[in-house]
Amino acid sequence: MMEILQSCLTLRSLGSLFALFIISVVVRGIYNVTLHPLAGFPGPRFRAAFALPGLWSTCKGNYVRDVWYAHKTYGDVVRIAPDAISFSSGSAWKDIYGLQGGKHQLAKDYKRFPDRPEAIILFGSNDEDHERIRRIISHGFTSSAVKQQEALVDGHIKKLMEQLGKHAGKKIDINHWFNVFTFDVISHLTFGESFNSLPTGQLHAFTADFLEKMKIFPIIYVSREYSIVNLLLKLMMAIPSVKKQQDEFFEATKARVEKRINQALPNQHDLMKYIMENNDEKGMNRQEIEGTTTVLLNAGGQETATCLSSTLFYLMRNSETLAQAQQDTKIDDFPYIGAAIKEALRIHPPVSGNIQRRTGQGGRMIDGWYIPPNTSVGVNQFAASHSASNFALPETFAPERWLPAASSNGFEADIKAAYQPFSIGPRNCIGKALALMIASRTLAELLQQFDVALQDDSKGWDERQTFNVGWDRPPLYVVLTPKA
Numbered sequence: 253m254m255e256i257l258q259s260c261l262t263l264r265s266l267g268s269l270f271a272l273f274i275i276s277v278v279v280r281g282i283y284n285v286t287l288h289p290l291a292g293f294p295g296p297r298f299r300a301a302f303a304l305p306g307l308w309s310t311c312k313g314n315y316v317r318d319v320w321y322a323h324k325t326y327g328d329v330v331r332i333a334p335d336a337i338s339f340s341s342g343s344a345w346k347d348i349y350g351l352q353g354g355k356h357q358l359a360k361d362y363k364r365f366p367d368r369p370e371a372i373i374l375f376g377s378n379d380e381d382h383e384r385i386r387r388i389i390s391h392g393f394t395s396s397a398v399k400q401q402e403a404l405v406d407g408h409i410k411k412l413m414e415q416l417g418k419h420a421g422k423k424i425d426i427n428h429w430f431n432v433f434t435f436d437v438i439s440h441l442t443f444g445e446s447f448n449s450l451p452t453g454q455l456h457a458f459t460a461d462f463l464e465k466m467k468i469f470p471i472i473y474v475s476r477e478y479s480i481v482n483l484l485l486k487l488m489m490a491i492p493s494v495k496k497q498q499d500e501f502f503e504a505t506k507a508r509v510e511k512r513i514n515q516a517l518p519n520q521h522d523l524m525k526y527i528m529e530n531n532d533e534k535g536m537n538r539q540e541i542e543g544t545t546t547v548l549l550n551a552g553g554q555e556t557a558t559c560l561s562s563t564l565f566y567l568m569r570n571s572e573t574l575a576q577a578q579q580d581t582k583i584d585d586f587p588y589i590g591a592a593i594k595e596a597l598r599i600h601p602p603v604s605g606n607i608q609r610r611t612g613q614g615g616r617m618i619d620g621w622y623i624p625p626n627t628s629v630g631v632n633q634f635a636a637s638h639s640a641s642n643f644a645l646p647e648t649f650a651p652e653r654w655l656p657a658a659s660s661n662g663f664e665a666d667i668k669a670a671y672q673p674f675s676i677g678p679r680n681c682i683g684k685a686l687a688l689m690i691a692s693r694t695l696a697e698l699l700q701q702f703d704v705a706l707q708d709d710s711k712g713w714d715e716r717q718t719f720n721v722g723w724d725r726p727p728l729y730v731v732l733t734p735k736a
């Protein structure tokens with residue numbers, strides 16, 4: 253009898269606890285839309301009240317498009333979560349990512365990073381560490397360094413063309429080949445030794461692992477919002493087999509750094525060479541070198557492959573743009589292909605999300621609005637690119653918008669400042685020139701050697717993609733025919 257009474261009491265206490273939890277969530281939601289410092293900002297009320305709708309949309313991979321729709325409804329400034337404001341105008345870029353008073357930059361949003369220090373280095377580091385590390389690695393990204401890297405890139409392009417030639421006339425997933433290719437190139441440029449996956453056509457284990465791991469990033473964002481999920485995640489990470497899997501990912505780059513440091517490769521112009529030549533006592537320690545090279549490899553390989561696949565996709569969808577790009581295969585000067593790459597980076601930016609920063613003490617003026625302290629802020633790249641206030645015919649793939657004649661072809665009023673696929677400011681993309689060099693040379697060679705045809709089952713390729721930290725790209729089926 254006593255036992256039944258006790259279990260009833262336990263059930264009642266659990267029920268009371270649950271009721272208390274629901275009440276606190278509702279009260280918090282009401283506060284968020286009424287008295288919270290961001291209460292006056294436009295945006296969907298449900299998102300302003302609770303973090304869950306935004307996180308749910310992130311977990312489903314719809315976050316980028318959902319925020320874009322919110323911008324369409326509410327304008328350039330939208331509250332997308334209780335503590336987050338999204339922007340889509342040209343002027344917001346410099347207010348968020350530029351230096352204020354010539355000195356202060358907004359901090360990266362701490363809610364966006366996992367706990368592992370290896371993942372924080374460079375991307376999430378404080379200003380002082382960031383400046384120190386960036387100063388050293390920037391030697392590997394100057395225009396003369398990129399020029400020297402052309403020969404190495406061309407070697408990999410040749411291997412890619414040979415492999416594609418073997419599959420001529422058959423339906424292939426070119427997106428897969430671009431993944432294999434870019435990670436071969438960037439690993440070679442980073443460590444002086446390529447993954448060498450092109451000969452087999454199989455993704456290197458590191459690349460496959462990385463592309464899989466990207467999918468779990470939304471869980472990290474959820475864990476940053478709810479301490480119970482954070483606790484569960486930490487417990488899961490402590491499971492020896494899960495920890496081993498995580499460690500193995502970073503071990504792969506550690507081993508490569510170790511090997512490269514002990515190797516003299518006088519004729520190589522890889523990034524490790526520039527790091528080793530310019531490292532001094534105030535420079536980078538071993539852990540920072542390992543973390544930074546991991547970031548370089550992942551950021552470089554994934555985004556450049558997205559750029560290649562999407563440029564080819566949009567060119568193939570329109571026979572006129574494809575014909576113009578095919579005319580444009582003079583060595584070292586590809587004006588139309590260059591414009592097509594720029595346009596693909598506008599219509600399908602590889603880093604499409606909000607690139608969040610946090611306002612510090614005193615808040616910040618952004619796009620004419622006062623944003624209170626500790627607010628997550630960011631330009632939604634996809635919304636900025638697709639906004640009719642920024643670009644004429646925003647949904648149309650029109651490479652000519654970037655050609656000199658744009659001043660007379662209807663694109664003269666485009667707000668170019670809204671287009672920042674590589675971001676701006678002290679933490680913008682260090683690999684911009686390298687990425688554009690790889691993409692233009694690869695596409696020029698491909699279009700010179702082959703006629704390309706998009707297959708029916710890939711016609712909605714762009715719309716089928718979901719986004720977490722990058723686009724999850726499905727197969728892009730094409731048939732290549734060697735030119736006579």
Ligand code: HEM
Pocket residue numbers: 374375386438547548549551552553555556559597601602603607673674675678679680681682683684686687688
């Ligand atoms: C089309 C290709 C690429 C695009 C669109 C792109 C875009 C971006 C963007 C938007 C950022 C800023 C991220 C932030 O603030 O959180 C970034 C940062 C970065 N990117 Fe790229 N990227 C590309 C290719 C590359 C390549 C090829 C490399 C190097 C091999 C690279 C290395 C980096 C690094 C190291 C950072 C961090 C810079 C810092 O924090 O100082 N990226 N990239």
